[in-house]
Amino acid sequence: MRITDIRTASLQGNFEWILVRVYTDEGLVGLGECYWGAGVEAAVHGIKPLLIGEDPHNIDWLYQKMVRGMSGAGSTGGAIVSAISGIELALWDVKGQMLATPIYNLLGGRYRERIRVYADCGHGAQPTPEAWAEKAKRVVAKGFTAIKFDLDNVDPESFGEDYHVGVGPRKGWLQGQQRPISNREMDTMIRLASAVREAIGPTIDFAIDCHWNYNTRDVIKLAHELAPLKLLWLEDPVPPDNVEALKRVTDNSPVPICSGENHFTRHGLRPLITTQAVDIIQPDIPHVGGLLEAKKIADLADIYYIPVAAHNVSSPIATVAACHTCSTMRNFMILEFHGMDVGDWWNDLVVGDQALIENGYIKLPDKPGLGLTLNEDVARAHLKPGASFFA
């Protein structure tokens, strides 16, 4: 069997969902999806000549060929790795169909038949304790047993002109500022988070995302202030670039620290794991290098007793692909669901009568490969303006 073509279709979800199809000379077609971002779809088409004529069985070799073909010596990240990841997902779909078995059987087999997911609640409708409590209750009523809110820039007027680095309507909303937290902002943050904990009661898991915004000292102070709320984790407290600074936060935080969504490949995640700069590792599977790369990262984390909470903002395609590899990780903890505000079409993008997520879990498909069929009518209805449909 040989690869004959690679095509894309870019949908407009809550993020850009870049779907990838890998075609073969025996008629099998694999479906994958890349993490969003500028240049990703173009990178898929740039990679294509490296794979035409290759045997789709040899996924690990093809991964290395893509990494090295797009980066020289092999150290790479960003849009290139997102593009490689989407293609890798599609290659596993081809291989599973070819061998008539679900992808999880090809990655070591399952530890679990269903994948626990948590619902991302963003910032709520507005930054008030009432709005956050209302959203938390509404999401938990849908059956989720774990939720996450974004505790960044919830009081932009409180932290001074020096840190209003955005312009226009997004003034004050740039992420990754490594800025201080004023007393007023700290009070707002504690009131918002406390309202959520009060609304959901003591047993629902509750995580908070800082989106890389704070300096080390002030976010350590925030962690101590939040400790009574018994959080599942505090995510991305400081910018992703300096692992030693992240480790300082983790070593001094009473709340578990989770990070990793903005690191690429096993080489990018390695120092977070081996220096134990995180309590929980958070690779984004269609962003980090794909299913096998995520499994390798999970296995490295496993020998340091670090659990995996996979980041995910994808359509059902990459979400279910992620579920296949998550089911094979001994140290899997939970997977993100970021489609709360997309509406019913998140689910309708795949053919089938049942909801993909029920009571906070995704049941693994037992059909060959990915086990999903794209609903082409729904996909076409949500194409990005000007985008082609696998043309």
Ligand code: MG
């Ligand atoms: Mg995050």
